[in-house]
Amino acid sequence: MRYFLIAVLLMSLISCNQREEIDHYEGIEMMSNKTIPFVTDSIEIVGDLQGFDIELSTTSIEDGLEVVSIKVSSDKAATPPKFSLKWKFPSQDIAKFWNPNLGVNKANYYNINVSSRSTRVAPVVTFMNTNDENRFAFAVADALNKVHLSAYIMEEDAHFYCEAVFFDEPYPALKVYETEMIIDRRNKPFYNTLRDITDWWAKKDDYHPATPPQDAFKSVYSTWYSYHQNLDVDKIVEECRESKKMGIEVLIVDDGWQTKDNKRGYAYTGDWNPDRIPDMKGFVDKIHDLDMKFMLWYSVPFIGKEAHIYPQYKGKYLYYWKSQGAWVLDPRYPEVREFIIGTYEKAINDWGLDGFKLDFMGFFGPGDDTKFTAKDGRDYASINHAVDRLMTDIMLRLKQINPDILIEFRQPYIGPLMRKYGNMLRAADCPNMATINRVRVTDTRLLAGHSAVHSDMLMWHPEEPVQHAALQILNIIFSVPQISVRLNEVPKEHKDMVAFWMAYCKENRDVLLKGDFVPQKPDLLYPIITSVGKEKAITAVYDDSYVETKYFKDLDAFDIINARNKTEVVLLNHSDVAIYTMTVRNYKGDVIYAEIVKLNEGARVISVPPSGIISFERNIDE
Secondary structure, three states: OHHHHHHHHHHHHHOOOHHHHHHHHHHHHHHHHOOOOOOHHHOEEEOOOOOOEEEEEEEEEEOOEEEEEEEEEEEEEEOOOOEEEEEEEEOOOOOEEEOOOOOOOOOOOOEEEEEEEOOEOOOEEEEEOOOOEEEEEEEEOOOOOOEEEEEEEEOOOOEEEEEEEEOOOOOOOEEEEEEEEEEEOOOOEHHHHHHHHHHHHHOOOOOOOOOOOHHHHOOEEEOHHHHOOOOOHHHHHHHHHHHHHOOOOEEEEOOOOOOOOOOOOOOOOOOOOOOOOOOHHHHHHHHHHOOOEEEEEEEOOEEEOOOOOHHHHOOOEEEEEHHHOEEEEOOOOHHHHHHHHHHHHHHHHHHOOOEEEEEOHHHOOOOOOOOOOOOOOOOOOOHHHHHHHHHHHHHHHHHHHOOOOEEEEEOOOOOOOHHHOOOEEEOOOOOOOHHHHHHHHHHHHHOOOOOEEEOOOEOOOOOOOHHHHHHHHHOOOOOEOEEOOOHHHOOHHHHHHHHHHHHHHHHOHHHHHHOEEEEEOHHHOOOEEEEEOOOEEEEEEOOOOOEEHHHOOOOOEEEEEEOOOOOEEEEEEOOOOOEEEEEEEOOOOOEEEEEEEEOOOEEEEEEOOOOOEEEEEEOOOO
16 A cells, blocks of 8 residues: 555656646756845955055946956055965855866866966956856966966865966066956856947957958968978978869968978977078978968977077067976067067068967966066067067068968967957867867867867878878868878878868858857867858767757757767757758768758757768758
8 A cells, every 4th residue: 555655646646747847946046146245345356455545446347247346556566476366165065177278177176276368368367167157267467477377175164266377577666556357157158248348348458350461271281290391392392282272272381491400309490491491481481382371380488598599689588488498588678679579570471471470479478587677678568568669669560561461379278369360269289189189179268259279280190091181181170271181192092081161160150250159068078069151050069969940950050070989979959840851971072861850849860971071951841
């Protein structure tokens, strides 16, 4: 009798009114939609202010969105003191975090740190729940000077303790310093929160991003992994001839052209004479004859100890990088800035270059004995301000020669301010690491706005199974591919695969690179990524997750890329969608099968080759 009553009770619970079940789940959802309790008045100022006053004022933009204005002032100019803003908030509905610090562990929030300046990442942290919804994000407007953000979970009270540290490195004397901090507790997808913060930076005076020319979105061949410093003009021209057949339209000649030294150091860098390639103009002309653009690598801050020009700038260096045998120039000297800018102007005029890969920007920083004064020939006291002037003038003067000049920067020295200096933002080095490349490309895109985001150069072993080699491309499909494989030495099947995916990238460029960007589960390294355009959406699946049609159910076309070494993709429809023509292709675009399908509510398993693609086109006759 007891078991009978339990069974009746269970049956009654299961057959409960559907409306009550919906109300129940909506109640849970409403609970998670509440903003986390926080009062900006509770922000604490910590530090020895040394005669400075600090004023905080708060403006509420909307429910859950506040801007804190920060003003530091003194009656007379003095070195500003290091100080912190500290606050806490309860750990409610928080499962992971995101910051731009190149990390792959986005779930361990026991201790979070990110340091930013003009040439390093961005001052922003966001916490989110299991559904990737923002719960608490904060960012500082000042992306020029060093700012250190941190947060950690306190075991005793289950609160996050946050800190923003200012003037954590020597800074020139000032009377007034002003900036802002935005605090966003609105319940929205974390990628939209980061997009809003990116737009907030972009609207600031002197932060307006450069408009990328169309060439910035074209696929690239890079010489770095394929040749390193052992550059051979004839071989590279033949590589480009082969690359052009595959749809690659830009060449970057990387480190090695400026010296015959091939020991991977920078002791001989700084004269910027094409010692290894005496006829640079002829080389550029040959690439232009293939209808490809030509970009050249430069390390902006370095002059090697063996460079002929080294003595000319003695006393105008910030510090010495012993392991690489190179000095770091001090941009606070106007003649240093003029030397750097004049080098690039001369290269464009003499050789007909289309752009530059400007490297190692993050090395501009103080040495142990750096004096923060505008004296002894320096017209800036602040290194960060001098870098800003240098890079602003580089872009301004190069655009006067070529309005469509291409400028590439690389993680981690890209951030809100760097977007105004350059128009190609590249993931940091991760050779043959498809997953890491995907993470770095995605992290870059989340703060890139309309700037062109590039992958790190792709490489793979020529005997790699072609389906596996294809994964190098598919993992960065939502960025501009940079290929660095000796394409003349790989099997024909590899060439066919590259040609198909380069053509796909070109045909779908607007969707892949300019659509609404929806990366999911950062804590799991973005296992599903979607980009939604006006008429089409593209999703790439990187693990065994199912694909939901909610992002593209109203579109006439969508593609699902099987970026896995498995042969099934699960499609989940929350309602009846439509009738489509479904075409399944393999890694090099060969049609495997096509059929008419009706996507009804529920799950559907679709057979597709590894590194293949499923394309859906709405049947207009349905």
